[in-house]
Amino acid sequence: MFSLGTMTPASWVRAETITEIVGELSSGRTSLMLACLRDVTVAGGTAALVDADGAFDPASAARAGVVLSRLLWVRCGGRRDAALAATDLLARCPGFALVILDAGETPPRVSLGAAFRLRQAARRARVAVLLVGRRRVAGAGATLALRTRRDALAWTGSRRAPTRLAGMSTRVHVLRNQGAIWDPSLLAATSNERRWWSA
């Protein structure tokens, strides 16, 4: 099943490749990103997050189980060019288990050549690169691309006057799979799988 139990870098976010998670706002893409971060940092890896908009919430990450002391957070203040350059620098540094570019709602334009150069850098440094944003940017440079869609919301408290958001479920679709998920049964289960995120 496509569950957090299999959301390890060894399962689908693989070293030396580029993985993309795309989706609209409130579709669950950032929650999926936190799940990846959690798996990497808990296993003892060092991760880097290039945050184009500075939208990362350490409190959410800590609740999700991310070991914050193993996460290098780079805030780019909305500068897309700086975010891309920072991602490129980090992807060339051996030792990072995972380098994430959270490009937000307006991802930068990346040429196919630049995407392949990034993949080549990740391959040399044995780093897993994860691109998160509204739309895909790496094209054929990505080994695996996933799209998240919001499925439902749940609220706590009385039905008439709920007091808090309880959670959100999302569906995950595989947009591109260049051998990242090789097991057909896992791929079938992954496509259109429903995930629940508790608030």
Place this chain on the structure above:
Amino acid sequence: MVERLTRVACVWVDAFAAAAAERAEPALRECSMAVVTGAAPATRVVEANAAARERGIRAGMPEAEAVARCPELIRRPTSPACVDAARRALLDACYGVSPRIEDVAPGLVHIDVAGLGRLVGDEGAIVERLSRAGRAVGLPARVGVAGTRTAARIAARAGLASIAAGDEALALAAVPVSALEWPEAIAHALTRWGVATLGELAALPRAGLSARLGAPGLAAHDLARGVDDPTPWLSWSPPPFWEEAQELDWEIDALGPLVAVLARVVERLTVRLSAAYLVADALELRLALAGGSHEARTVALACPMDAPRPLLTLLEHDLAARPPHAPVTAVAVQARAIPRRAVGGELGRSTPPAERDLATVLARLVTLVGAEAVGAVALADSHRPDAFVPARLELEAGPDTRADDREAGDAVLALRRLRPPRRVSVVTDGERRPANVCGALAPEARVVDCAGPWRVSGDWWDAGAWARDEWDVALSDGAVCRLARDLVSGEWYLDGVYD
């Protein structure tokens, strides 16, 4: 009460000002060099290195006479910063051998070596260890060991490695009085009396010396017998910040030459840290600028380190990002030192980035986005929303032991923060619940679902009291947001978007 030490070592560096200059510029060791002071034409030699002394250059000699005796003599002005850095370096080197040392004067250190035998070896090994420690920080140290500080000091100057306990007077008897520096009156009297060795001086009647020379005469007699004066032992402890500095003879206004100078300074600093088994935890660069102004900058370190290359790279990138406002006339690099931790790797665990690689990447990232935008964070001890503090990036490989406390399938909905929170206008319904939001992500959006209010407050005991009502709302444009109403100002804010 005077403390009795069983065995004392003395580390002494001859012509310390010249040795400090050679430490700053190692190429000077191959040349005849003199440290000079005073404005021309009254410039005089303060100290000369061994090569210059062989050519007859002596302290106090006019510069013109020194140059006449040795035309290829290289002169360097007196540099208090250079001497001070060398003095600290010698102390650091000795501190790496024994934790109980006394800073007597520039280039003169007493070390309590009692009990070091089981750790280092016999006294010959201790002497060798101290000599090696001195050479490691670029200072040619001479070492003597004896039962008293005075005897150890004379042994170091006279080249006697070790004096057995109780044999001080006998061992020092053959040392010529000219090997030591005396007050002018004492030196004159000794010459007049024909006293050539310390043994002859020690044989003089004490009462007669006191009658003729007074207290200095008695002090000279004690010195000749290797007896300590009743000064208590003043232990030296290392400061929390270690500094290495260099004054420049010329102004530097380009990055390349400045980095070349910094490379030597950082090299000396890291050698000192290594000698004391310490690593740098934080780095500060202070620049003296032309015109008398100063500039200080703190350089973030991803992890404690003592390798000179990454530290130099960090400084270089910082200087490239923020060049000094004026030409530089002196540099000082200060490191906060912490004990080195032994970290062993384990098979099968991921390897964190190497310090050198990480330092280089961090320096470039700081140049790219600024120092305050790079680093690890930790949650602050506060209920205030979005409260976090900078933290140190942990580089030790290995699974997180706290992971056992968490559920394996814990899936948490993330919030994407807006920093600063965006001010929005909210229209409420009859039950004072949000009904319409303007200025959030879309110009205007209808609230489809909402939950709240969730009241939070804090710091009510302080001037910075805050209180707010939080609402989770699903908007007609598809976004699920967290709105907050500040109870102090009554304003509405978009805190973040659930994603």
